[in-house]
Amino acid sequence: MSTVMERFRLWSEDPYFDEETRRELAGVAGDPREIEDRFYQMLAFGTGGLRGVIGAGTNRINRYxxxxxxxxxxxALRATGPDALRRGVVIAHDSRRRSAEFAREAAFTLAANGVVAHLWEGLRPTPMLSFAVRKLGAAAGIVITASHNPPEYNGYKVYWEDGGQVPPDRAGQIQAAMQAVGDIRSIRPMAEGEARTRGLLRPVPPEVDEAYYSRLLGLVSASPTQRHALRILYTPLHGTGLVPVRTVLERAGFPVEVVAEQAEPDPGFPTVAKPNPEEPEVYEIALRRAASGRPDLILATDPDADRLGVLVRDREGGYRALTGNQIGAILAEQILRSRAEAGTLPANGAVIKTIATSNLVASLCREYGVTLLETHTGFKFIGEKIKEFEETGSHEFLFGFEESYGYLAATFVRDKDAVMAALLVADAAAHHKAEGRTLLDALEAIWQRHGYFQEGLHNVTLPGRDGQARIRSLMAALRADPPRAFAGVPVAYRDDYAAGTGVEVATGRTYPLQLGRAEVLHYRFADGGFVMVRPSGTEPKLKVYVSVVGADAADAVALRDRVMADALARMGLSGGAGEPAGERIE
Incomplete structure (x- = not known):
């Protein structure tokens, strides 16, 4: 195995690497720590693909x-047989730096391997890539995006033939094949002209876009009058959402205004620190605009339009942010209630959520008599469940969501879809407005029936080799001295997904965990609340989740903050208390 300095010298000196790469590395030649950070490892093929800081080096995202x-x-495709090469791979990209370049590098590398590349020339959101894989009958898909990460990041996500993120076994094959490449210089992308002449580079036909819009519009149930009465202000946060979100909302008959300052795609995301709809500061411009226009809803999507944030106008004329858990509960209740009233709620209906997501929806599912299933964190696991339903006929998929602002209510897409979610939130709000309610009133009604749940998330950023060691140390310390309570709330069950076993704390009884192995510690309370700790699969972060149930909303917020503060203190960390309701703790 080559050393850090050997890899550095290769990338710095060999003419295979372009002049820009060699010049960038020449600029860090006197910085051993920077060289080590860039070359101490290969950028990991993690949750669905690669994600990292843009730059030169094996631990960066770049054309190589x-x-x-x-x-x-x-x-991996070649191993499945020649048909996969003919069916090819659909490629999309977002508005980030180098995204278009990386998409073309992927297309030309596929062509060099005899694989057909269906390349979208313009921006497209991640959910449209998922749809296109299925629509075109492709063998796989690639989307170049770093989702909601800061501007210095980019990424590479892989989808399989069902339109879902690449499953773990296939991801393992891809990773193994990457490691088997003895010399990266052996990878020689085909020239564009040759790829087009040989039919290995093809544009995605516009009919795919129209088919996607048509399927989305079929999900709307509010009357034309109800839709027209709802006023929406939307910001794409300089990403891919502008065209698809505005298209479906306007075609559905919802009056929508776009925040002009954040409308155009811009890789620098100049109006925000991070283009993440979970962050309160991304709404500052929209809120100033809302002061005069007074829309019912403010909607925001992240750069690849798979996450949706929602602000709702309250009865005092201000705006309150809904968390991902709260949006999910509102949408789940709307879907279940409307289907129950129409007599179309199936006996084998199922809602899917991740284990990091609030258990408020569990009580909702019991109310409507449908099954709730849980997966590990990551929407790819929800997509895998949908595929399992199709293969076994065990359940009919109704809705899936995760706390990180991702939602799906139909199977023609197999990943979280903010374009779909924007339409569904607008549809739900139109129904409630027609009956004199807001989405805040709808949430309060759910809380009154099922308990006042509040959730929070604290991210601890720990980059580099030292950061990875620190994360391992923190997880090991929790295992060595497992908490029996957080802020006075007893832990009823302690689940260690790395070990594959759980413990009933009061009795010491152990039980096998049904989900697969993962680096996750999950401390569950008797009332459905929990504390969960895990390393991020896409960023150098340790993530601490809290969910609690209180006597009322204010009590739940206060309890959430106490539990979070205690959880962080046990790990020698700080922060987490005193955050306002409706915001995520970061």
Whole structure:
């Protein structure tokens, strides 16, 4: 195995690497720590693909790492047989720096391997990529995006033939094929002209876009009058959402205004620190605009339009942010109630959520008599469940969501879809407005029936090799001295997904966990609340989740903050208390 300095010298000196790359590395030649950070490891093929800071090096995202990942994908497809090469791979990209370049590198690398590349030339959101894979009958898909990360990041996500994120076994094949490439210089992308002449580079036909819009519009149930009465202000946060979100809302008959300052795609995301609809500060411009227009809803999507944030106008004329858990509960209740009233709620209906997501929806599912299933964190696991339902006929999918602002209510897409979610939130709000309610009133009604749940998340950023060691140390310390309570709330069950076993704390009884192995510690309270700790699968972060149930909303917020503060204190961390309701703790 080559050393850090050997890899550095190769990338700095060999003419295979372009002049920009070599010049960038020459600028860090006197900085051993920077060199080590760039070359001490290969950028990991993690949750669905690669994600990292844009730059030169094996631990960065760049055209050469995109080539390497694409070579791994091509080998995985070749192993399935020649038909996969003919069906090809659909490629989309977002508005980030180098996204278009990376998409083309992937296409030309596929072509060099005899794999057809269906390339979208313009911006497209991640959920449209998922749809297109299914619509075109492709063998796989690639989307170049770093989702909601800061501007210095980009990424490479892989989808399989069902339109879902690449499953773990296939991801393992891709990773193994990447590692088997002895010399990255052996990867030689095909020239564009040759790829087009040989039919290995093809545009995605516009009919795919129209088919996606048509399927989305079929989900709307509010009357035309109800839709027209709802006023929406929307911001795409400089990402891919502008065209698809505005298109479906306007075609559905919802009056929508776009925040002009954040409408155009811009890789620098100049009006926000991070283009993340979970962050309160991204709404500052929209809120200033709302002061005069007084829309019922403010909607925001992240750069690849798979996450949706929602602000709701309250009865005093201000705006309150809904958390991902709260949006999910409102949408689940709307879907279940409307289908129950129409007599179309199936006996084998199922809602899917991740274990990091609030258990408020569990009580809702019991109310409507449908099954709730849980998965590990990551929407790819929800997509895998949908595929399992199709193969076994065990359940009919109704709705899936995760706390990180991702939602799905139909199977023609197999990943979280903020375009779909924007339409569903607008539809639900129109129904409630027609009956004199807001989405805040709808949430209060759910709380009154099922308990006042409040959730929070604290991210601890720990980059580099030292950060990885620190994360392992924190997880080991929790295992060595497991908490029996947080802020006075007893832990009823302690689940260690790395070990695959759980413990009933009061009795010491152990039980096997049904989900697969993962680096997750989950401390469950008797009332449905929990504390959960896990490393991020896409960023150098340790994530601490809290969910609690209180006597009322204010009591739940106060309890959430106490539990979070205690959880962080046990790990020698700080922060987490005193955050206002409706915001995520960051």
């Amino acid at each position: 790492m995109v080539r390497l990942a694409t070579q791994g994908l091509a080998e």
